[in-house]
Amino acid sequence: MYQFSDKIFDIAALLSCLQDTDSKRLVLFGAAGYGEALFDELTRRMIPLPIVFADNDPTKQGRLLRDRPIISPKDTDPSTDLVVITTISAGDQVSAQLESLGFTRDMNYFEVMQKLDYSHAFDVIDFYQGYVRAFGGLDILHVGPGGHLGVEILLSVLGARSVYSVEYHSFRLQYPDVTEVERFYTGLAETAKKKWQHDIYQNGPLIQNGKTLNIRKDMIHLLYPCSVTALPFAEFSFDLVLHHAVFEHVPDPEKGYGEIFRVLRPGGKTVGLVDPQDHRTFSSFKEYHPLKFLEHSRQEWYELARDINFHNQVTTPEHRQMALSQGFRLDKWDVLVKMDVSEEIWQSFHPQFSDFDRDEIGILRFAFSATRPVQ
């Protein structure tokens, strides 16, 4: 398990605030991995306030995490509680929610930021290189970059002709001024130089201007907010569209696959990794197994998931069917994580899933590449 202080920028600010506060209780908003890690860190530091978790997921409310109760956000109180938002994915919505409950930013609620890890960008590039021979000369679209544009910078350095990126949620993405997260980009640049002997600053996508570091907007184009289900590009705009751990979060993935098909040139390729599993298992709740979300009807799940870091209930065989029905030719299909669906788990699914292929539904992570045929 990582140390929370390795993952955020402002643990020191949070600790000093905890020393001065008049609050009676500390509420960690987000009963998941980051919340747990922060809990462990604060417990090690023996902070004096009692700690509880809050979460918008009604299936978590009333449970215990690290032996502490998980409460509904409605049961927080601005006059006595200090809230720390630990959910990176839904930070904007949660801030707005807390403000509507009477909390004030940096007075009785704080947000911890994810410390970005540039090695992830190299991992993603290495992964795609298993599917795409070279990026040189291509017009590339990256869907859902998350908290940084590291992948985009590396694609540009590797010779892409143009790099576009579309992001639907803020994920605290900084652009084009990245001075606040400078260490991420300078680390990325140094590593790229060692690995590929490419200089990111010399005619590259980063410009250091005195104390500020900027991403060149003419080289890396970010469109935000923008959904893969409504891409503002003409037909035949790209040679390659990448998406990494995005399609399980899209409410209407079929539309997203259709949009990718539309913007690709004939002969163009899409490559992606999809994680069709219950993301509640990414914390230490023993009660959730990776397919537990299939116990709910579609309608129930969409209601439940609406206020949490949304992920859809689309299973692996459905993703494949949705992508291929757009007209793609499948080039490569890799199962990366799979579980055996026991009789007990199979029987627990909502009847809506009873016609599905039991073996394929157990695929929890897959990657594929597909081409828009030339015809």
Ligand SMILES: C[S@@+](CC[C@H](N)C(=O)[O-])C[C@H]1O[C@@H](n2cnc3c(N)ncnc32)[C@H](O)[C@@H]1O
């Ligand atoms: C699990 S994160 C993965 C981030 C990044 N690709 C990575 O590998 O770390 C999912 C990303 O998909 C983005 N996303 C979700 N729905 C989207 C949509 N409809 N269109 C574009 N991006 C979307 C989220 O905002 C988030 O950045």
